[in-house]
Amino acid sequence: MSDFIYSPPDTPLSILYADDHIAVADKPAGLLSVPGRGADRADCLIHRLRTPYPDILLVHRLDLDTSGVMIFARTKTAQAFLGQQFEQRLTKKIYLARLWGEVADDTGRVDLPLVVDWPNRPRQHVNFESGKPSITDWRVLKRGAGETRMRLMPLTGRSHQLRVHMAAIGHVILGDPLYASGPAADHPRLMLHADSLKIRHPQTEAAMTFAAPCPF
Numbered sequence: 001m002s003d004f005i006y007s008p009p010d011t012p013l014s015i016l017y018a019d020d021h022i023a024v025a026d027k028p029a030g031l032l033s034v035p036g037r038g039a040d041r042a043d044c045l046i047h048r049l050r051t052p053y054p055d056i057l058l059v060h061r062l063d064l065d066t067s068g069v070m071i072f073a074r075t076k077t078a079q080a081f082l083g084q085q086f087e088q089r090l091t092k093k094i095y096l097a098r099l100w101g102e103v104a105d106d107t108g109r110v111d112l113p114l115v116v117d118w119p120n121r122p123r124q125h126v127n128f129e130s131g132k133p134s135i136t137d138w139r140v141l142k143r144g145a146g147e148t149r150m151r152l153m154p155l156t157g158r159s160h161q162l163r164v165h166m167a168a169i170g171h172v173i174l175g176d177p178l179y180a181s182g183p184a185a186d187h188p189r190l191m192l193h194a195d196s197l198k199i200r201h202p203q204t205e206a207a208m209t210f211a212a213p214c215p216f
Contacts, residue, residue, distance in 0.1 A: 006036065008043045015052070016069065016210050021078040021202050023053050024071045026212035029189045033061040033070065045070060060086050063160065065177065068095070068194025069212045078202035085199055086157060092198035095152040095162060096141075096214050098191035099171040100184040103140055103148040110136045110165040114158045123178055124160040126168055134158045136165045147174065151195075162192060191216055 007030070014026035025045060027033065032044035049056045049072060057073040059082045073079035085091050113131025117123040135155040142149040148171065152162050166173050172180040175187030196211040 006032070006041050006043075008032070013048050013052070014212070016212060017208075018053065019074075021074055022071055022082070023049060023056060023074060024069060024197075024210045025049060027062050027067055027070050027194075029065055029067040029215075032064050034058060046072065059083055060157070062194055063163075063190075063192075065175075065190035066095075066192045066194060067189075067212070067215060069197045069210050070194070071197060071199060071210065073202070075202075081202035082199060089155060089157075090200070092196075092209075093154055093157075093194065094196045095154070096193045096195045097150050097152055097162065097166065098174045098216065099148045099150055099166055100174055100180065101146065101148065101171045102143045103150065103169075103171055105140070107139045108137070108169075110134075110138070110169060112165060112168055114161060114164055116159070122159070124158070124164050126164065132156075132158060134161050134165065136162060163190075189216075 009028045009030045011028050017024040027045050034046050035042050035044050055074050057079040059071055059073050112126045114124050114134040115127045115131040117125040137153040139151045154161055163173055163176055163179050167179040172184050174191040175189050193214045198209040201208050
């Protein structure tokens with residue numbers, strides 16, 4: 001990853017929803033959620049959102065290569081309320097992915113603890129001694145041409161969770177720059193998209209679901 005050159009997409013900001021308490025955006029693949037180290041990695045989704053919403057506050061993140069729904073808070077109270085929902089696993093997150101190979105079963109669960117692979121950061125790996133509990137439910141949507149379209153439902157929110165879990169069951173996500181190799185890596189982007197997110201609104205506590213169209 002030392003030769004990585006950050007080249008964020010020059011795409012218009014896509015706001016899915018906004019009110020006085022929250023803002024929801026569709027993050028494009030290739031754009032950081034928050035600033036990285038160095039001036040060359042200052043461009044990110046939260047920075048772009050500060051133009052229309054100067055009060056924007058971070059709640060969660062998506063990987064650089066992942067696209068889709070991200071929710072932000074506009075007050076400290078909303079940030080704390082939403083943060084608790086993520087910590088207590090009260091949100092419902094659905095991702096769409098294209099995987100290498102044709103998955104045999106129709107549904108399943110991956111329950112494998114994950115931890116950072118220190119010598120190979122930012123990679124994560126399965127570790128039964130020091131890994132944190134990590135659970136992903138999955139459902140096949142379509143098979144064919146040597147790949148599988150899958151709906152992924154993480155019950156926990158570990159770094160790279162979906163990417164490592166799919167690799168662990170022998171079906172890496174197509175285009176993954178960290179975990180795929182050979183033909184599986186030969187795609188224009190990581191084929192992983194945060195399709196929808198269900199939360200309770202920090203003011204009304206009403207259940208709300210936000211969705212972003214899948215670009216692949």
